[in-house]
Amino acid sequence: MIAHGRVQGVFFRDTTRRAAESRGVAGWARNREDGAVEAVFEGEPDAVESMVRLAREGPGRAAVEELEVAEEQPEGLTGFRIV
Numbered sequence: 001m002i003a004h005g006r007v008q009g010v011f012f013r014d015t016t017r018r019a020a021e022s023r024g025v026a027g028w029a030r031n032r033e034d035g036a037v038e039a040v041f042e043g044e045p046d047a048v049e050s051m052v053r054l055a056r057e058g059p060g061r062a063a064v065e066e067l068e069v070a071e072e073q074p075e076g077l078t079g080f081r082i083v
Contacts, residue, residue, distance in 0.1 A: 003055055005065030007037045013082045015059040016051070020080040023047040030083040042077045 003012065013029040016039055020027060025043035032038050041051045058064045 001039050001041070001052060001055055001070070002032070002068040003037045003058065003064050004067070006061070006063040007058060008035055010061040011059050012037050012062050016055065017080050017082055019054050020051060023050055025051055026077040026080055028077070028081050028083050040077070042074050
């Protein structure tokens with residue numbers, strides 16, 4: 001997923017990491033040069049959908065204007081990291 005809007009400098013990645021860890025979702029999140037945040041989620045379908053819903057809202061100070069979501073084949077990721 002790629003979140004656009006006010007998503008950098010508002011703890012978006014850290015909030016995503018903590019939520020992923022609590023849901024058993026693997027993957028990563030990173031800031032992009034264009035001001036967006038990009039993330040990959042792998043896990044049980046309900047848990048991944050929960051992460052997408054969270055990303056649509058973002059943490060308190062975020063303002064998500066657009067969320068691009070694309071399904072991909074799992075890579076077998078373990079853990080969740082901020083890159």
